[in-house]
Amino acid sequence: MIGRMPLAVLPATVTDLDQVLRDHSRFWGDRDLRALHQPVLVQQFGSTCRVARAEDGIRGYLIGFVTPDRTGYVHLIATRDDARGTGLGRRLWTAFTEAARARGAVRLKAITSVTNEGSIAFHRSLGFDARVVDDYNGPGRPMVVFARSLLP
Ligand SMILES: CC(C)(COP(=O)(O)OP(=O)(O)OC[C@H]1O[C@@H](n2cnc3c(N)ncnc32)[C@H](O)[C@@H]1OP(=O)(O)O)[C@@H](O)C(=O)NCCC(=O)NCCS
Numbered sequence: 001m002i003g004r005m006p007l008a009v010l011p012a013t014v015t016d017l018d019q020v021l022r023d024h025s026r027f028w029g030d031r032d033l034r035a036l037h038q039p040v041l042v043q044q045f046g047s048t049c050r051v052a053r054a055e056d057g058i059r060g061y062l063i064g065f066v067t068p069d070r071t072g073y074v075h076l077i078a079t080r081d082d083a084r085g086t087g088l089g090r091r092l093w094t095a096f097t098e099a100a101r102a103r104g105a106v107r108l109k110a111i112t113s114v115t116n117e118g119s120i121a122f123h124r125s126l127g128f129d130a131r132v133v134d135d136y137n138g139p140g141r142p143m144v145v146f147a148r149s150l151l152p
Contacts (some may be wrong), residue, residue: 005054007088009095012049012061014039019058020051027061027078036076041065048072048099050092052079059083062092064100072100072150074110093126101150108148111136120144 017037020027024034042049045065052060060079066072074096079088097108108128112119120130128146136143 005056007052007054007059009050009052009091011046012042012051012063013046014042016051016053016058016061017042020061023058023080026080026082029081033076037063041075048096048103050095050099052083052088052092060088060092062096064096066100066103066105070104070106072097072103072105072108074108077110089122090126097150106150108146108150110146111143112146114142114144116144 017039021034021037024032041063045063048065050062050064051058058080060077060083062074062077064072064074064077074093077089077092079086079092097105100108110123110128112123114132123146124130126148128148130144130146132142133145134142136145
């Protein structure tokens with residue numbers, strides 16, 4: 001019944017972050033990304049972060065903000081294992097894009113590891129250009145950089 005329950009997409013709070021961390025493996029599997037979920041991000045940028053909430057809890061979330069050069073940057077996005085492939089990831093990016101545009105963003109950006117094929121396919125489906133940038137995270141640590149213009 002995953003698709004039937006009403007789902008609200010709302011700005012995120014530190015309480016939401018806490019709930020997500022308790023369910024961490026349902027969002028990230030074996031990868032331990034807990035250290036990237038700093039409360040400061042939600043404290044300072046909660047108005048551009050989004051959480052998708054249903055009766056059965058948080059189904060997906062996005063942590064993102066607008067940088068001084070007017071880039072809408074998404075630091076983390078994940079949907080719960082039982083909510084994938086239902087359009088929720090796209091909905092979270094759309095909600096973030098609206099919030100980022102309203103705050104002056106003219107482009108969107110995100111990064112992922114070169115081995116995260118699901119994330120690369122997902123962002124390509126959403127119209128992002130994807131390219132590998134050598135040494136992005138330091139010497140010998142490449143990342144895939146996703147970019148999309150918001151200009152007409
Ligand atoms: C990546 C992720 C957020 C996608 O969320 P989702 O809710 O399944 O995505 P959606 O259902 O909104 O899919 C949107 C589009 O992306 C495509 N897509 C999503 N995941 C895909 C995958 N693994 N392989 C191929 N295509 C994929 C869908 O087919 C869909 O395409 P369409 O709209 O053209 O039909 C989700 O798989 C996830 O949480 N993964 C684990 C965490 C992660 O790696 N996050 C990204 C780190 S940067």
